[in-house]
Amino acid sequence: MATVSPLARRLLAARGVSLPDLRRRAGVPDRCFPTGVRLNRLCGPDAWFDEEWMQDLRDLAIPTHLIHRKAFEWTHCVYGLRRLGALRPSSVVLDVAAGHERLVFYLANRVRRIVAVDLYSGHFLDTEESEADPDFLTDPDKYAPFPYRRDALVAFPASGLALPFRSERFDAVISLGSIEHFGGHDAAAAAMREIARVLRPGGIACIATEIVLRGPSMEEMFAPDVFEEKIVDDSGLIPVERMDYTEPPEELFADPVVIGANIDRNPHIVMGFRETTWTSGVVFLRKPRDVEYLRLWLAGGTVRRLSGLSRAGRGTSTARPSDAV
Numbered sequence: 001m002a003t004v005s006p007l008a009r010r011l012l013a014a015r016g017v018s019l020p021d022l023r024r025r026a027g028v029p030d031r032c033f034p035t036g037v038r039l040n041r042l043c044g045p046d047a048w049f050d051e052e053w054m055q056d057l058r059d060l061a062i063p064t065h066l067i068h069r070k071a072f073e074w075t076h077c078v079y080g081l082r083r084l085g086a087l088r089p090s091s092v093v094l095d096v097a098a099g100h101e102r103l104v105f106y107l108a109n110r111v112r113r114i115v116a117v118d119l120y121s122g123h124f125l126d127t128e129e130s131e132a133d134p135d136f137l138t139d140p141d142k143y144a145p146f147p148y149r150r151d152a153l154v155a156f157p158a159s160g161l162a163l164p165f166r167s168e169r170f171d172a173v174i175s176l177g178s179i180e181h182f183g184g185h186d187a188a189a190a191a192m193r194e195i196a197r198v199l200r201p202g203g204i205a206c207i208a209t210e211i212v213l214r215g216p217s218m219e220e221m222f223a224p225d226v227f228e229e230k231i232v233d234d235s236g237l238i239p240v241e242r243m244d245y246t247e248p249p250e251e252l253f254a255d256p257v258v259i260g261a262n263i264d265r266n267p268h269i270v271m272g273f274r275e276t277t278w279t280s281g282v283v284f285l286r287k288p289r290d291v292e293y294l295r296l297w298l299a300g301g302t303v304r305r306l307s308g309l310s311r312a313g314r315g316t317s318t319a320r321p322s323d324a325v
């Protein structure tokens with residue numbers, strides 16, 4: 001498990017305590033901040049009524065009248081990273097499957113370095129937005145929506161399934177609207193473990209993906225329980241707050257956006273195909289520091305009782321052998 005150091009791992013192993021036990025003890029608050037837009041949530045038009053959130057949208061040079069889930073993903077990522085203190089001038093940020101999204105230019109103006117990786121080949125060369133166009137690597141200015149610090153942006157081809165970086169390299173890692181395209185739910189889980197590995201302890205990950213609202217799940221999206229398992233639990237990271245699955249307003253379900261039919265609809269929030277509807281969800285996760293694990297370990301009694309339960313086979317059934325320390 002890449003989320004704890006070898007020292008912490010040895011100490012935990014000595015007590016037979018598993019990481020899932022400790023993560024459960026670490027606790028996930030209902031809300032990270034008492035006011036403002038919730039961080040871990042589905043896309044909804046209410047965000048456009050929050051003045052602070054709207055300022056981030058304007059700073060990204062996104063037209064204010066477009067109530068679009070991509071605008072939500074980008075703006076909400078900035079809003080959360082900023083509120084969580086992850087956008088410092090000294091920060092080094094990784095964007096996995098970045099394509100040429102506007103966030104990289106925004107981040108280039110606010111952090112020490114933004115590293116963008118993507119396959120820059122394959123299916124997304126030929127989509128309407130040609131997100132994976134490799135000319136971004138040689139001529140990023142072509143895609144810049146505003147002036148940016150060219151020397152702060154580094155971009156090169158790499159797969160999210162095998163990130164070519166040493167562990168604990170980045171202060172924040174983001175991946176928006178991409179992980180669902182990595183080759184299935186297990187591939188997404190593998191990518192999440194890579195993201196957790198390269199994140200430094202105390203660092204923040206922000207993931208946006210497609211969440212099923214109603215109807216049967218389909219390829220390249222996540223029903224909420226699968227999202228919790230493959231994106232959240234398998235990462236080994238801890239959500240900064242409980243994920244809120246409150247649906248967008250009912251009227252958006254009556255006539256959803258259908259690819260190939262009314263893709264330019266505004267608001268563009270609830271997508272539909274046959275019986276299935278879906279929208280974007282964003283989750284912020286943090287990588288605990290060793291000291292947090294050790295504090296829980298030292299708390300002793302509770303953890304010992306928990307580990308005793310696990311050893312007796314009465315722990316929660318979600319713990320897998322690979323999670324054991």
Ligand SMILES: C[S@@+](CC[C@H](N)C(=O)[O-])C[C@H]1O[C@@H](n2cnc3c(N)ncnc32)[C@H](O)[C@@H]1O
Pocket residue numbers: 096097098099100101117118119120121122124131132158159160161175176177178179181182
């Ligand atoms: C829908 S686009 C999103 C791009 C960008 N994040 C955005 O929001 O505009 C999905 C991106 O995922 C990339 N991608 C797919 N599989 C990947 C993988 N295994 N590793 C890295 N990038 C991948 C594609 O090349 C494409 O650029």
